[in-house]
Amino acid sequence: MRFQLQQVPVPRLAIIDASFTYSSPKSITAATGLDALTHAIEAYTSKRAFCLTDTLAISAVKRIMQYLPIAYKDGTNKKAREEMAIAAFEAGVCINNSSVTLVHGMSRPIGALFHVAHGLSNAMLLKECLTFALDGAYERFGLLGREIGAADKSDSDETAAKKFLQAVEKVCTACEVPTFTEYGIKKEDFYARIDKMSTDAMDSGSPSNTRKALTKEDLMEIYKKCFS
Numbered sequence: 001m002r003f004q005l006q007q008v009p010v011p012r013l014a015i016i017d018a019s020f021t022y023s024s025p026k027s028i029t030a031a032t033g034l035d036a037l038t039h040a041i042e043a044y045t046s047k048r049a050f051c052l053t054d055t056l057a058i059s060a061v062k063r064i065m066q067y068l069p070i071a072y073k074d075g076t077n078k079k080a081r082e083e084m085a086i087a088a089f090e091a092g093v094c095i096n097n098s099s100v101t102l103v104h105g106m107s108r109p110i111g112a113l114f115h116v117a118h119g120l121s122n123a124m125l126l127k128e129c130l131t132f133a134l135d136g137a138y139e140r141f142g143l144l145g146r147e148i149g150a151a152d153k154s155d156s157d158e159t160a161a162k163k164f165l166q167a168v169e170k171v172c173t174a175c176e177v178p179t180f181t182e183y184g185i186k187k188e189d190f191y192a193r194i195d196k197m198s199t200d201a202m203d204s205g206s207p208s209n210t211r212k213a214l215t216k217e218d219l220m221e222i223y224k225k226c227f228s
C-alpha cells in the first residue's frame with residue numbers, strides 16, 4: 001500500500017471517552033497523566049504562550065494536580081478518569097499552539113537512547129528542569145501555584161512559584177515516579193551520552209521556548225543533577 005504524505009494528515013475526528021481508560025494500568029496512567037501535566041505547564045510557561053492556550057493550560061493543570069493522584073490510586077474512579085481525559089485534551093490543544101519547552105526537549109533523547117516511556121522521562125526531569133526555569137517566569141509559575149491552591153495572594157511570585165514546584169513534586173511522588181537509578185539506568189551509561197543528549201535537545205528547538213536564556217552546558221548540568 002502506498003501512502004502519499006498529504007493523505008496522512010492528523011485525524012479528522014477524535015472521540016474522547018474516558019471509559020476506555022478505566023482498565024489502563026498504573027504505569028500508563030502515571031506516564032500519560034504526567035505527560036499531559038508537562039504539556040500544560042510547558043505551554044503556559046512557553047515564550048509562545050498566548051491568551052487562549054493560557055486558559056486551557058491553567059484548566060488542565062488544575063484538573064491534573066487534583067485528579068491524577070486519584071486516577072493513579074483507583075483507576076475505576078470515573079470522575080478522576082473523566083477529568084484526566086478532558087485535561088489531556090486541553091493540554092494537547094496547548095502544545096499544538098504554544099509548544100513545549102525544556103522538559104520535552106531533554107526528555108526525547110532519554111526515550112530514544114534508554115527506552116523510557118515518554119511521559120515517565122518527562123516526569124523524571126520535571127523537578128530539575130522546572131528548578132532551572134523557575135526564575136525566568138516566577139510570575140507564570142506563581143500564578144499556577146495560586147490557581148491550584150498551593151499558594152495564596154499574600155505570597156510573592158517567587159514563593160508561589162516554589163510552592164507550585166513542590167506541589168508538582170508531590171504529584172510525581174504520588175505516582176511513584178522512579179529516579180533514573182531506580183529505573184535501572186547506570187550512571188556511567190547515562191553520563192556517556194549526556195553530550196549527545198544535550199546537543200539533540202538543543203537541536204530540537206524546544207528548549208529555546210523556555211523563558212530563560214540557556215545553553216547546551218546548562219542542559220548538561222541539568223542531566224547530571226538528575227543523577228545526584
Ligand SMILES: [Zn+2]
Pocket residue numbers: 035036039104118
Ligand atoms: Zn509529551
